[in-house]
Amino acid sequence: MENNEKKRILSMYQCTGTFTLGNYLGALRNHIRFQDEGYQCVYALADLHAITVRQEPANLRKYTLEAYAFLLAMGLDLDKTIFFIQSHVPEHSQLAWVLNCYTQFGELSRMTQFKDKSAKHADNINAGLFTYPCLMAADILLYQADYVPVGADQKQHVEIARDIAERFNGLYSPTFTVPEPIIPQHGARVMSLQNPLSKMSKSDENQNGNISVLDDPDTIMRKFKRAVTDSESCVRYAEEKPGVKNLMEIYSCITGKAMDEIEKEFEGKGYGDFKPAVAEAVIGELRPIQERFRELLADKGYLRGCCRENAEKAHAIAQRTLSKVMKKVGYLPL
Numbered sequence: 001m002e003n004n005e006k007k008r009i010l011s012m013y014q015c016t017g018t019f020t021l022g023n024y025l026g027a028l029r030n031h032i033r034f035q036d037e038g039y040q041c042v043y044a045l046a047d048l049h050a051i052t053v054r055q056e057p058a059n060l061r062k063y064t065l066e067a068y069a070f071l072l073a074m075g076l077d078l079d080k081t082i083f084f085i086q087s088h089v090p091e092h093s094q095l096a097w098v099l100n101c102y103t104q105f106g107e108l109s110r111m112t113q114f115k116d117k118s119a120k121h122a123d124n125i126n127a128g129l130f131t132y133p134c135l136m137a138a139d140i141l142l143y144q145a146d147y148v149p150v151g152a153d154q155k156q157h158v159e160i161a162r163d164i165a166e167r168f169n170g171l172y173s174p175t176f177t178v179p180e181p182i183i184p185q186h187g188a189r190v191m192s193l194q195n196p197l198s199k200m201s202k203s204d205e206n207q208n209g210n211i212s213v214l215d216d217p218d219t220i221m222r223k224f225k226r227a228v229t230d231s232e233s234c235v236r237y238a239e240e241k242p243g244v245k246n247l248m249e250i251y252s253c254i255t256g257k258a259m260d261e262i263e264k265e266f267e268g269k270g271y272g273d274f275k276p277a278v279a280e281a282v283i284g285e286l287r288p289i290q291e292r293f294r295e296l297l298a299d300k301g302y303l304r305g306c307c308r309e310n311a312e313k314a315h316a317i318a319q320r321t322l323s324k325v326m327k328k329v330g331y332l333p334l
């Protein structure tokens with residue numbers, strides 16, 4: 001298949017901290033696989049989105065470069081995939097402004113992430129947090145993406161991007177591809193190990209609930225051993241056992257085993273056997289990536305070169321869409 005006939009996949013990741021096991025299993029690992037499945041993949045680090053919550057500038061720079069190295073360490077292949085940093089491609093901010101003007105206050109008010117984040121950061125409910133979905137729609141629509149793979153928490157944002165695209169296409173003429181979300185069957189919502197009713201997140205105050213992809217083996221083992229379960233001590237997949245269900249999901253994602261196989265494997269055994277087995281699976285999965293990550297991070301010149309080259313590739317695509325949009329809304333060409 002020629003590149004221009006391939007369906008295009010786009011996704012992005014915030015770089016406000018080290019990726020969690022939730023990002024890894026729910027998103028990154030699946031997304032990188034698409035590059036070998038006949039899609040043209042475009043991925044980026046969403047550093048413009050990152051400042052909707054206050055960031056320490058030095059940390060934001062550090063986490064951005066680390067996140068870039070981490071995806072390469074996972075096997076993202078820059079000969080097949082475009083991978084860039086959002087702020088390096090100014091069209092994202094430019095299209096976001098236009099889309100702001102085609103999105104209603106009421107629609108944005110219904111976004112659950114806005115409600116959650118504004119409750120969590122009550123001292124900084126800034127306009128960017130509110131219009132965040134317009135920037136995310138710009139990210140997607142600039143690249144004429146056919147599919148947007150995300151975890152379950154981002155589905156609502158992809159849906160609003162679809163609505164904005166349809167509205168704009170309807171008002172003018174077909175301009176944007178209307179994207180479809182892709183949500184994985186397993187791992188779409190990896191939960192906190194300390195509170196299995198809330199999603200695992202980088203910003204979790206209780207760091208025992210969150211596995212970072214750079215945690216060392218002892219830390220991973222300790223966190224899994226402390227994971228909240230229940231008093232039944234039976235490895236069984238059931239809604240009323242959210243802690244065990246979450247651990248089983250994690251184990252299943254990594255080993256590829258189905259839930260009934262896992263139940264059989266741990267029949268007659270308790271959580272004392274199950275939890276370390278999950279930890280070992282995670283440690284084994286992350287170890288080679290962590291090693292490669294450290295090598296890559298040592299070569300900052302190489303990483304920066306990759307960032308530059310990929311920003312140029314992304315810019316070439318984004319510019320084509322933006323200029324169509326500018327013409328349609330009636331801006332006088334320079």
Ligand code: TYM
Nearest residue numbers: 011012013014022023026027046150151188189190199200
């Ligand atoms: P972010 O940075 O919060 O998460 C990146 C990806 O990881 C998924 N994810 C999870 N999946 C399963 N379990 C979890 N606990 C978990 N936590 C996070 C997210 O669903 C996501 O797929 N707004 C986006 C970033 C973004 C974007 C885009 C995504 C900006 N522009 C355009 C797609 C297309 C975000 O904050 O994801």
